[in-house]
Amino acid sequence: MATTRCTPRRTGVLGALVASLVLTAACSDGGGRAQTGPDAEGGPGSGGRAGARAAEAAGTTVTLAFAGDVHFEQALGDLVQQPGSDLGEVSRPLRAADVAVVNLESALASRDTPTDKELEDPDQRYWFRSDPAALGVLARSGVDVVPLANNHGADHGLAGLRASLTAAADRARPAVVGIGRDAEQAYRPYRVDVRGTGVAVLAADASPRESRDPVWAAGEGGPGIAAARPGDAGRLLDAVRRAARTDDVVAVYLHWGEEERQTPTTxxxxxxxxxxxxxxxxxVGSHAHVLLGAGMLDDTYVGYGLGNFTWYHGRKSETGVLTVELRDGVVVGDRWSPARIPPEGGVPRLLTGRERDEAQVWWRDLRRGTGLAPTDGTTPERLPAYRARVAPIGEALGRRMTGASHDPATCPLPLDRLRVLSVPHVGFDGQPRTGRMVVRASLARDVVQVFERLYDARWPLRRMRLVDAYGGDDDRSMADDNSSGYNCRRVAGSDTLSAHAFGRAIDVNPVENPYLTTGGVLPPAGARFADLDRTSDAQPPAGVVHADDVVVRAFAEVGWEWGGTFSEPDYQHFYRP
Structure with missing residues (x-):
C-alpha cells in the first residue's frame, strides 16, 4: 500500500508546525500523532496509539524509550492471564515517552511447534513461546513497538511465525516489527508522526543464526525474520536509507552482541x-543479557546493550529503561531509569534514592572503552588537584585504635611504624571526597601513588574510613563497603595473622569485590557481584576490579599483588608480598 508522508524530512520548528496545521485533517489519528505506516489494516509496521504527550515546544521534541529482552515463560506466564495486568512501576518511563520499544524474545503462539536448532550449541538450545495475549500486557505498559527479530522469534518454525503474524495483525497496538510474510514486510518500519516529527522504527536480528530453517532470514523463499548478520546486512541498510529519505527520526533495534559480554564486539x-x-x-539493542555502554557515535546515538528486562530469572538483574530525546531530529539527551529484576525473576522494580543514583553513575561508566561520547558533547568536570597527606599516628588516634584495630601487646608493629593517610578519591556519584586509611610507614608513599592513579581515572570508591569506626570488626567494615588498610587481625577461619596486621594489605570496595570462600561469599551483600566476568576484556559495573584494569595495574606498579588470582578469589584484596 502506498504511503503519504505528512511532513517533509527535517523541516525545522516552523516548517513542522505549519505542516502539522495544514495536514491535520488528512493525517491525524485524533491526537498528537499521525499514522503514516504502510499497513492501514494493522499488523507489523502499522502506526501507533492516539494521544500526544506533552512536548517542550510544538513539533520539536520527541522522546523514544527502549528496554531490553522480555518474554512470558514460566511464572511470567501467569501475568498474561491476569485481566488488566501490566509491567507495574517500570511502565512509567515507557508510558512517559512518545514512542516506547521493547524486544519480545519469543514467538507469539498458542502451541508448541519447535524448530530444529542444529547450528546452536546443544547445551544452549532454548525454545521460548508467549501467549498472544502478551501483546496486551505490553500495550497496557505503554509499549508502542515490539521487535520479534531475535534468536527466539522463530523458535517455533513456520507455524509459530505465522501465528505471530496473525497475533500482530489482530491488534492495532503495539506494532510488531522485524518479522513478515516476506522480506518487504519484515524490513518495513513502524511509522508514526509525533507532533509533526516523522518517526520510523526498524528491527533486525544480528545474533548468530541457530538453524538453517528459512524462517530465520526473511527473503529466503517466504516468511521470516529480518536479519542483519555479518555479510547479510544489506536489506536492513537499504531499509534504513529509504526511511532516512522520508522520516525525521530513524531508530533501529537490533538483537546483537555476545552473550554475557559487557563490551561491544567488533x-x-x-x-x-x-x-x-x-x-x-x-x-540500540539487546541479546547479551547484560548492560553495555551507550552514547554518541558522531551524530548517531548508539546503545550497545539493554540486557534482560522482564525475565524468568534474576541472575543478570541490572536493567532499566533508556530514554533518548531528540529535537528537530537531532539527539540532544538521554536518560537512564535503572531497575532491578528480583532474584527469582519476574517484573523489575525501579530503583530509588541512593540505589538509583549509584546505578545511573554505573550505567554512565559503562561507556568507557566503547568509543562513544556523552550526548552533550562535554567532558567530565575537572577534579580538584590530588593532594594526599601522610602523618604519624597521633596520641588521640592511637587511643582510638587501641582495643579496636590495634593491641600493643600482641600486634607485630608498634604504632610508630604505621602512618595515617588522608587520600582524595572519587565517590560513586562522581564527586571528589577525602578518606582515611592506615598503612605501614614504609609503604605509605606507594599507597598514595596508587590512589592518585585511581583518582585520575575517576575509579570510584564507596567509602574510605578507618576500620576503627567499626570497632575493628572486619565483617562490619566489609558490609559497609568500606575500603580499608591496617587492622591487626587474623585471616578468617585461621590463627594466622593477616597481611593487614603488618600494614601491607588493602581491601577495595568489598561489596563489589567479594571474597569467595568455600563457606560462602564475604560480605554476603557481595553475592550479586560474585559471578561477574573479571577477565581483562570485561566491562564490569563501576567499582568492580578485574584483571589488568587500572586498579590492578596501579598496585602492580608499586609491587603489590591482587587476591583475585587466589584459588578462593579475594577480589577486594591487594597485598605487598
Whole structure:
C-alpha cells in the first residue's frame, strides 16, 4: 500500500508546525500523532496509539524509550492471564515517552511447534513461546513497538511465525516489527508522526543464526525474520536509507552482541557505523543479557546493550529503561531509569534514592572503552588537584585504635611504624571526597601513588574510613563497603595473622569485590557481584576490579599483588608480598 508522508524530512520548528496545521485533517489519528505506516489494516509496521504527550515546544521534541529482552515463560506466564495486568512501576518511563520499544524474545503462539536448532550449541538450545495475549500486557505498559527479530522469534518454525503474524495483525497496538510474510514486510518500519516529527522504527536480528530453517532470514523463499548478520546486512541498510529519505527520526533495534559480554564486539561496532552512515539516528539493542555502554557515535546515538528486562530469572538483574530525546531530529539527551529484576525473576522494580543514583553513575561508566561520547558533547568536570597527606599516628588516634584495630601487646608493629593517610578519591556519584586509611610507614608513599592513579581515572570508591569506626570488626567494615588498610587481625577461619596486621594489605570496595570462600561469599551483600566476568576484556559495573584494569595495574606498579588470582578469589584484596 502506498504511503503519504505528512511532513517533509527535517523541516525545522516552523516548517513542522505549519505542516502539522495544514495536514491535520488528512493525517491525524485524533491526537498528537499521525499514522503514516504502510499497513492501514494493522499488523507489523502499522502506526501507533492516539494521544500526544506533552512536548517542550510544538513539533520539536520527541522522546523514544527502549528496554531490553522480555518474554512470558514460566511464572511470567501467569501475568498474561491476569485481566488488566501490566509491567507495574517500570511502565512509567515507557508510558512517559512518545514512542516506547521493547524486544519480545519469543514467538507469539498458542502451541508448541519447535524448530530444529542444529547450528546452536546443544547445551544452549532454548525454545521460548508467549501467549498472544502478551501483546496486551505490553500495550497496557505503554509499549508502542515490539521487535520479534531475535534468536527466539522463530523458535517455533513456520507455524509459530505465522501465528505471530496473525497475533500482530489482530491488534492495532503495539506494532510488531522485524518479522513478515516476506522480506518487504519484515524490513518495513513502524511509522508514526509525533507532533509533526516523522518517526520510523526498524528491527533486525544480528545474533548468530541457530538453524538453517528459512524462517530465520526473511527473503529466503517466504516468511521470516529480518536479519542483519555479518555479510547479510544489506536489506536492513537499504531499509534504513529509504526511511532516512522520508522520516525525521530513524531508530533501529537490533538483537546483537555476545552473550554475557559487557563490551561491544567488533561486529557490533562495525554494524553501528554502517547504520549511522545509512542515516540511522538511534541504534540500540539487546541479546547479551547484560548492560553495555551507550552514547554518541558522531551524530548517531548508539546503545550497545539493554540486557534482560522482564525475565524468568534474576541472575543478570541490572536493567532499566533508556530514554533518548531528540529535537528537530537531532539527539540532544538521554536518560537512564535503572531497575532491578528480583532474584527469582519476574517484573523489575525501579530503583530509588541512593540505589538509583549509584546505578545511573554505573550505567554512565559503562561507556568507557566503547568509543562513544556523552550526548552533550562535554567532558567530565575537572577534579580538584590530588593532594594526599601522610602523618604519624597521633596520641588521640592511637587511643582510638587501641582495643579496636590495634593491641600493643600482641600486634607485630608498634604504632610508630604505621602512618595515617588522608587520600582524595572519587565517590560513586562522581564527586571528589577525602578518606582515611592506615598503612605501614614504609609503604605509605606507594599507597598514595596508587590512589592518585585511581583518582585520575575517576575509579570510584564507596567509602574510605578507618576500620576503627567499626570497632575493628572486619565483617562490619566489609558490609559497609568500606575500603580499608591496617587492622591487626587474623585471616578468617585461621590463627594466622593477616597481611593487614603488618600494614601491607588493602581491601577495595568489598561489596563489589567479594571474597569467595568455600563457606560462602564475604560480605554476603557481595553475592550479586560474585559471578561477574573479571577477565581483562570485561566491562564490569563501576567499582568492580578485574584483571589488568587500572586498579590492578596501579598496585602492580608499586609491587603489590591482587587476591583475585587466589584459588578462593579475594577480589577486594591487594597485598605487598
Amino acid at each position: 561486529a557490533q561496532r562495525g554494524l553501528a557505523e554502517r547504520l549511522a552512515r545509512a542515516g540511522a539516528d538511534v541504534v
